[in-house]
Amino acid sequence: MEEQDPKVRATNFGEVACGYALEDALREADRCLMCPDEPCIRGCPVEIDIPAFISKITEKSLRGAYDTITDTNLLPAICGRVCPQESQCEGACTVGDTLEPVAIGRLERFVGDTAIAEGWASVPYVEPSGLRAAVVGSGPAGVACAADLAKAGCDVTVYEAFHEPGGVLKYGIPDFRLPNDVIDAEIEKLRALGVKFECNTLVGRLFTVEELLTELDYQAVFIGTGAGAPSFMGIPGESLAGVMSANELLTRCNLMHARVFPHYDTPLQAGKQVAVIGAGNTAMDAMRVCLRLGAASVSCVYRRTRNEAPARAEELHHAEDEGIDFHWLTSPIEILGDAENNVRGIRCQRMELGEPDESGRRRPVPVPDSEFEIDVDMVVYAIGTSANPILGQTSSLELDKRGYIVADESLATSIAGVWAGGDIVTGAATVIEAMGAGRKAAGEIKAYLGLRDTDVVYVTEPAAGPGKRFGIDLREHNYARVTA
Amino acid sequence: MAAPFEIIRREDFSDVTYLLEISHPRMARAAKPGQFVIVMAQDRGERIPLTLADFDPERGTVTLVVQAVGKTTKEMQASCSLGTKLHALVGPMGKPSGIGDARKVVCVGGGLGVAPVYPQARAYKQSGAYVIGVIGFRSKELMFWEDKFRAVCDEFIVCTDDGSEGIKGLVTAGIEQALEHHPDIDEVVAIGPPIMMKFCAETTRPHGIRTVVSLNPVMVDGTGMCGGCRVKIGDRVRFACVDGPDFDAHEVDFDDLMARLRRFKASEAAALERWTESCRLPAGA
Numbered sequence: 107m108e109e110q111d112p113k114v115r116a117t118n119f120g121e122v123a124c125g126y127a128l129e130d131a132l133r134e135a136d137r138c139l140m141c142p143d144e145p146c147i148r149g150c151p152v153e154i155d156i157p158a159f160i161s162k163i164t165e166k167s168l169r170g171a172y173d174t175i176t177d178t179n180l181l182p183a184i185c186g187r188v189c190p191q192e193s194q195c196e197g198a199c200t201v202g203d204t205l206e207p208v209a210i211g212r213l214e215r216f217v218g219d220t221a222i223a224e225g226w227a228s229v230p231y232v233e234p235s236g237l238r239a240a241v242v243g244s245g246p247a248g249v250a251c252a253a254d255l256a257k258a259g260c261d262v263t264v265y266e267a268f269h270e271p272g273g274v275l276k277y278g279i280p281d282f283r284l285p286n287d288v289i290d291a292e293i294e295k296l297r298a299l300g301v302k303f304e305c306n307t308l309v310g311r312l313f314t315v316e317e318l319l320t321e322l323d324y325q326a327v328f329i330g331t332g333a334g335a336p337s338f339m340g341i342p343g344e345s346l347a348g349v350m351s352a353n354e355l356l357t358r359c360n361l362m363h364a365r366v367f368p369h370y371d372t373p374l375q376a377g378k379q380v381a382v383i384g385a386g387n388t389a390m391d392a393m394r395v396c397l398r399l400g401a402a403s404v405s406c407v408y409r410r411t412r413n414e415a416p417a418r419a420e421e422l423h424h425a426e427d428e429g430i431d432f433h434w435l436t437s438p439i440e441i442l443g444d445a446e447n448n449v450r451g452i453r454c455q456r457m458e459l460g461e462p463d464e465s466g467r468r469r470p471v472p473v474p475d476s477e478f479e480i481d482v483d484m485v486v487y488a489i490g491t492s493a494n495p496i497l498g499q500t501s502s503l504e505l506d507k508r509g510y511i512v513a514d515e516s517l518a519t520s521i522a523g524v525w526a527g528g529d530i531v532t533g534a535a536t537v538i539e540a541m542g543a544g545r546k547a548a549g550e551i552k553a554y555l556g557l558r559d560t561d562v563v564y565v566t567e568p569a570a571g572p573g574k575r576f577g578i579d580l581r582e583h584n585y586a587r588v589t590a
Numbered sequence: 591m592a593a594p595f596e597i598i599r600r601e602d603f604s605d606v607t608y609l610l611e612i613s614h615p616r617m618a619r620a621a622k623p624g625q626f627v628i629v630m631a632q633d634r635g636e637r638i639p640l641t642l643a644d645f646d647p648e649r650g651t652v653t654l655v656v657q658a659v660g661k662t663t664k665e666m667q668a669s670c671s672l673g674t675k676l677h678a679l680v681g682p683m684g685k686p687s688g689i690g691d692a693r694k695v696v697c698v699g700g701g702l703g704v705a706p707v708y709p710q711a712r713a714y715k716q717s718g719a720y721v722i723g724v725i726g727f728r729s730k731e732l733m734f735w736e737d738k739f740r741a742v743c744d745e746f747i748v749c750t751d752d753g754s755e756g757i758k759g760l761v762t763a764g765i766e767q768a769l770e771h772h773p774d775i776d777e778v779v780a781i782g783p784p785i786m787m788k789f790c791a792e793t794t795r796p797h798g799i800r801t802v803v804s805l806n807p808v809m810v811d812g813t814g815m816c817g818g819c820r821v822k823i824g825d826r827v828r829f830a831c832v833d834g835p836d837f838d839a840h841e842v843d844f845d846d847l848m849a850r851l852r853r854f855k856a857s858e859a860a861a862l863e864r865w866t867e868s869c870r871l872p873a874g875a
Contacts, residue, residue, distance in 0.1 A: 267813050269630055269637075269678035277811075306595075306680040308813060312620050334815030338827065345822065345846050347853030354816035362636065362810065368864055371636040371662060372810070373857030447849045487817075494814055495832050499685070 107212055112427035116397045119281045119365065122424055123187075126216040128166075135163040138208045141200050146210060149198030151542035152250075154178045156195055156210055163213060172221045175214060180253040181292045181541070183222055184246075184275060186215025187284050189538045190418045222291045227298045235259035237555050240324040242309045242497075245273020246537045247330030247528030249296060250544030251551075255328075256299040258548070258557045263324075265307040270361065274332060275537065277361040278353070278388070280395050283421075286360070310500035319523050326523050326551045329503075329511060330544060333529035335492045339383070343441025344487075348377060348449035352384070352392040352488035359395050377484025380404045381452050383438055384488035385415035387536075390425050392486045397428055404430045405480060409437040409457045409470040435459070437470065439477070441485055451479045491534050508533075517547040525550060595676040598651060603734035606658050607702065608667055609643070615650030617681055623709035624687030624804060624836050627652070628812040630678035631666045638662055639809045641706030641781070641835070642682060652681075655705035655734070661861040668869075683812045684835045687802070689713040692776035694720040696768050697743070698790055700761050700782020701727055704735055706804060707781040712742040720744050722772065724764035726782070730754035761786060762793045775799055780839065784848050791839035801839035805830045807850060822846045 108124040109115070115122050126134070138160045146156040155174055162171035175182045191197070191211035199207035221227075239255045241248045244266040252262045270276055272289045297303065309315065309331075318324045336351030338344050355374070358364040362372035376399035382392045385408035393404045406425075408415060411434045415422060426432070435457045442451040456476035459468035493509035504512045504520035510533060511526040513519050519526050527543025529535055552558075599611035617627070626641040644653035658667040670676075687710050697711035704725045715721050723743035727733045728751045740746045747764040748756030757763050761782070769775065778801045780790035787803040794801045807819040807830050814832035821830050822843035828834065 267680060268811065269680070306678050308680055308683060311625075311682050312616060332815070334813075335829075335832075336815070336817040338817065338820075340827070344827070345820065345850055347850070351817040354810060354818045357810055357816050363634075367857065368861050370634045371861065373636075373854050373861070375854065375857055447852070491815075496813060499832070 107209070109424075112424075112429065115282070116394075116428040119398055121285060122282055123212070125219055126212055131163055131213060131216045132166070134209050134213060135160045137201055138164075139200055145198040145200060146195040146208075149195045151194065151538050152179050152545055154195075154214075159217065160208070160210075160213060163217070168217060168220050169224075169226060171217045172226055175217055179250075179541070180295065181218070181246075181249065182214045183218030183288045184284060184292055185538055185541070186211050186213075186218055187288075188275075188279060188536075190536060192419050194538070218292075219288075222288065227295045232257060232259050232299075234261065235555070235557055237261070237326075237557070238263075238324045239326045239328070239551060240265065240318045240322070241328045241330065242315070242318075243273055243330035243332060243528075243530075244271035244293075244303060244305075245330055245332050245528065245540065246275060247332075247540035247544040247547075248273065248328065249293065250541035251328040251330065251527070251548045252301045252544075253296055253299065254545055254548035255326075255551060256296065256301045258552050260326075260555070260557070261302075262300070263302045263304055265309050266303060266305045267308045268361065269305050271303045271305060273330075274334070277357045278391070279537075280356065280360055280391050282394065282398070283391065308496070310496040315497060315501040315503065315521065315524060319521075325555055327525070328544065328547050328551065329497065329519070329524065329526040329530060330528045330540065331494055331497060331530045333491045333493050333510070333532075333534045335494050336487060337490045337492060338487055339438065339489065341438060341440055343443055343449070346441055346443040346449045347447050348375070348484045349441055350484075350486060352382070352388045352486050353491070355392055355395065355486050356388075359399070365395075365399055374399070376400060377449075377482065378402045379482045380484045380486065381407050381438075381480060381482040382486045382488055383407050384490070385410075385412075385417055385422075385432075386488060386490075387417050387421055389486075389488035390417045390421040392488050393430050394421075394425055394428060396484070396486070397430065401484075405482070406430060406432045407436050407438055407452070407454060407480075408432070408434055410459065410467065411435060414467050433480070435470065437472070438485075442479070449483055449485055451481050452485055453477060453479050491529075493530060493533075497530075516550045517543060518550065523554075595679040597670055597672060597674045597676070600671055603655075604732050607655065607732065607734060608658070608670075609653060609655050609705075609734075610666075610670055611644075611649075611651045611653045612676065612679060613650060614652050614679065615647075617652050617679075618645045618650050619647045621645035621652060621682040622686035623689065623713045624706075625682035625684045626706075626812075626835060627654070627679055627681030627683060628809065629654070629676055631662065631670065631676055633677050635665075635677060636662055637678070637810055637812070639683075639806065639812060639831070641804060641806075643705035643708060645682075645709070655702060657702045660858050661865040664862070664865060680812065683831060685833070687713070687779070687804075687836050689717055690777075692719055692800075694722070694772060694775050694777075696722045696724060696765060696775055696778045698724045698761050698765060698778060698780040698782070699726070699739070700780070700786035700790075701732070703780075703782030703786070703804075704739060707779060708735065708739055708742070710779050711739065715742045715744075719776075722768045722775075723747065724749065724761050724768065726750070726761035726764065726786075727755075728752065760789065762789050765790060765793050769794075769797060769799075777802065778839075779803075784844050784851065787839060787842075788844035791842065791844070795840055802836050803839040803842060804835045805837055805842065805847060806835070807847060808854065821850075 363370035364374035457470035525547040528540035726749040
């Protein structure tokens with residue numbers, strides 16, 4: 107796919123990958139072998155019917171492709187851009203065994219972008235069920251859950267603490283990977299489905315999770331508040347001016363438009379020589395943002411090697427092309443300041459890989475007498491996050507010892523009627539995993555509320571198998587709610 | 591019923607300090623002393639924290655008292671009037687103040703700090719404690735809420751830097767006066783500029799009296815996800831927006847707080863200059 111030249115794109119916030127034109131999409135779609143065993147579908151966390159949408163593309167039925175994707179995933183323009191396809195659908199692709207895998211992500215993005223440009227929305231007629239559901243958090247988990255519940259006829263309200271919806275999609279992922287107007291367009295489609303978004307609402311403090319089920323009269327609640335509490339290392343110098351978490355950098359830049367200060371009021375004071383600690387997707391985003399804000403040099407400081415770096419392959423490759431320096435096997439020990447309390451450098455030491463730790467990756471071990479300094483005027487921490495504490499402080503939800511919400515395999519929490527998914531349950535993970543959790547929770551909520559999909563075909567008893575009658579699981583005792 | 595975030599009353603205490611009463615019935619019911627809100631006056635604005643000065647569930651409103659010091663607060667002073675709608679208002683944020691079982695409390699407000707400490711003084715009074723109020727201003731002209739504050743106190747001490755009213759001195763002089771007359775003070779709550787809170791902490795430290803302050807670092811989200819408001823409390827780092835804003839004054843590293851409050855000085859100066867310039871330009875320029 108055509109990409110902006112690395113030297114040019116490192117100065118602008120336009121998207122790096124330019125997107126397919128129709129001929130590119132047709133050519134790529136033709137490469138799909140339509141394998142009967144469908145490994146790509148198994149590789150997808152939400153099981154999009156990939157061969158089906160690709161075959162619609164080959165038939166030039168882009169609307170058909172869009173309807174196929176949105177049967178399962180309502181946000182193709184987002185997922186096509188941010189999923190780590192190399193470890194999901196494309197990683198499983200048969201063509202990828204010998205050649206480049208079919209570019210499933212790029213095809214999904216192409217279909218999603220076409221839908222936005224054409225103004226298509228999947229808005230089937232949905233019979234209202236009269237049941238109300240609340241979703242806490244308008245990030246990927248919350249919007250995916252809201253979409254499915256809206257399609258099932260629920261009256262859904264999504265609560266968001268920020269002044270704009272989107273969660274980490276908005277504040278965390280920069281415009282050159284996921285433009286904010288793509289997010290707004292996808293959210294508009296959810297509004298068309300009847301989903302209400304109430305921003306400027308801090309659930310837990312304005313009202314509690316428990317009050318959602320009592321005073322506010324919702325029948326079910328899904329919590330997708332994310333794991334946004336940044337981690338620091340606790341080394342000296344972390345409170346110097348010029349040291350910040352990647353979350354702060356990205357929120358100022360992406361959500362608050364600090365890159366065009368003073369036309370927008372939020373300042374940023376980007377550094378000229380930047381060091382980012384960490385090598386995950388957030389670190390890649392932070393580094394590439396700093397480059398675009400005018401840094402003369404940007405370095406990555408990571409305690410393991412490139413092989414262990416958790417970032418998505420394409421982002422790492424783009425970062426390298428854009429001229430970012432990588433200090434692998436390096437760990438910071440002190441941030442150095444000048445007389446005015448500004449960062450002037452970072453003292454690091456070399457590491458080497460020892461035995462594997464609990465995550466299976468080899469543990470980094472300091473190399474003695476290997477200290478050295480890098481001159482920097484800004485240090486950004488992207489070493490991970492932990493659970494946001496607000497709901498834990500304000501509700502009776504059971505938390506694990508690290509502060510994440512405890513949820514069972516059906517994503518139910520310790521409060522009846524409340525489900526939770528995404529980073530607030532699992533710790534920091536990916537957008538698509540959060541969406542998968544949101545969808546799974548929606549399925550569980552529908553079963554709890556007794557909502558059936560309107561196009562269920564009731565199979566006769568023998569074919570349905572034991573434990574079911576007329577297609578209804580015998581464990582469900584609420585036949586009365588099934589409408590004719 | 592007023593539209594969301596609509597200003598339904600404005601009062602100017604001086605040419606730098608003004609009060610905004612904003613319609614938000616749900617927040618008025620949920621708010622507790624010590625909590626704050628994040629405000630964006632307009633869509634290009636920055637998010638700033640402001641402590642709740644009052645909240646009235648019957649009127650369905652929350653009240654903020656603002657000092658015009660930088661671009662945002664000066665712009666709000668110029669543009670916020672009756673009927674103006676704020677672009678964003680979210681809260682109540684932060685842990686509510688622990689209005690515990692202190693029987694005798696000194697509530698200290700320094701300058702603008704008088705506003706955020708008022709709800710705490712009132713709550714202590716309502717809980718049956720003996721409340722000694724100490725308020726301090728640079729001069730009599732800058733005073734506000736003297737009567738409102740006095741009404742929730744059993745004893746009331748006014749301090750002015752220039753002696754135009756009450757004791758000539760800083761609020762620390764007022765605290766010392768209270769300490770002289772009352773050997774049984776359980777707690778001191780002090781809110782005001784960081785340097786004032788630092789000196790209040792040093793005044794009470796030799797007496798070993800529990801002292802609580804409300805910290806005011808720069809914030810962006812206010813929900814604990816950016817770490818910009820991190821403060822040093824003892825040997826730990828805390829986020830003022832979710833772990834505070836109240837902290838034990840004797841553990842707070844005020845010098846670190848004050849240094850971090852200066853980190854955007856260059857941008858703040860540039861923004862203020864640009865704003866002042868634009869105010870001087872004739873309309874339509």
